[in-house]
Amino acid sequence: MTRRIAEAVERGDLDELVGLVHLFCGEGDWGGIVELRGRCRHALERGLQLWPAAEYAEYRLALEAPADLAGSVVVEGAGRFALGPLWEVAASTHSWAELAPHLATGPARSMAAHERVVRGEDLEDDTSIDRNVLEVPLRLQPWEPRYVVAGYHSDKADFPAPARPRLRHLRLSAPGRPLDDEESVAALFDLGRVWAEQSNGAIDVAVVAGDASAAIAALGHREVLAADLDVAGALAWMGWAGASGGAYGRRRGTPAGRLAAWWAVASLADLGWPAAPEVLGESAGRMRWMLWEPHDLAAGWGLHLAAECEGTAFAVAAVDSHREEDEEEDEGEDEGG
16 A cells, blocks of 8 residues: 555545545555655655645544544644644544543644533543633533534535524614724624635624614614524524634634634623623623524525614624635536536
8 A cells, every 4th residue: 555655646646645545544544544644745845736635634534533643633734725623623523531632732732622612521620721722611601502513524514503593574673873882893793704804705793772673774674584592592603603614714613603702792791801601691691682684695604693782782794605606617517417
């Protein structure tokens, strides 16, 4: 197999190299994948563009290999073009006890720990985790949801959205008077920032005096579909959007989405940061949350959320979608197939 790998590298045969990764994974030949990855990385120094094969090998190691090898590829800068951050990939299939001894010190290690937290582990007593990377607790709070998490597979990834409540027609009130609240605007914008800055999306935010209906109206709508949300539902939607890369952006991961949701609540409730978990939960519980969407919402990624608290209301509309030329290309491939 060493000779087969070497010959494929010399030919620059990406299809053969990817096929070998599949073969090695099926046989549990992790040493073969490590060798293939190393040869592809070394070939870059000679001008051979084999980084896709190297990155795919690292992705499969993070996903399926024993924890020592999975942990070895969870380093800063790795997996830039993978289906998701390698710390999220590795933590999706390995427990913290398995991974922890094999993760290098640094932000990626802390992110892997937080990924295990959103998947249900309580790591609050683990003093080896750097608390400064994400300023949120290392255990889920009673008022938090079970955040929707990524599902990684050998050739694809699933990023499901939270359960959508039944939306009903809502005629909106008059637009509220705009308020100057830069911190809240920034926090709400951050929920869809990747879609707007790295992908094909856009985001609009309103902060007004009035109720949630007045905030949505301030975004230019007169009628929408809407439903009330509880605190857990609102956090689930904010966390999902904050984690997502949308159509073309780089996925930030569920722990980053959770942080974005906490920051949004703290900003809307006018709390200091970092906010005490019990105070944040109480403040979020006093707010009225609403999921909404325009009648003409197109397919793609979308976060339409509104909230009101003590006479102030907030609304965010973030969307993303594939470019028309990409959709036409996909349709052509389907027809050709």
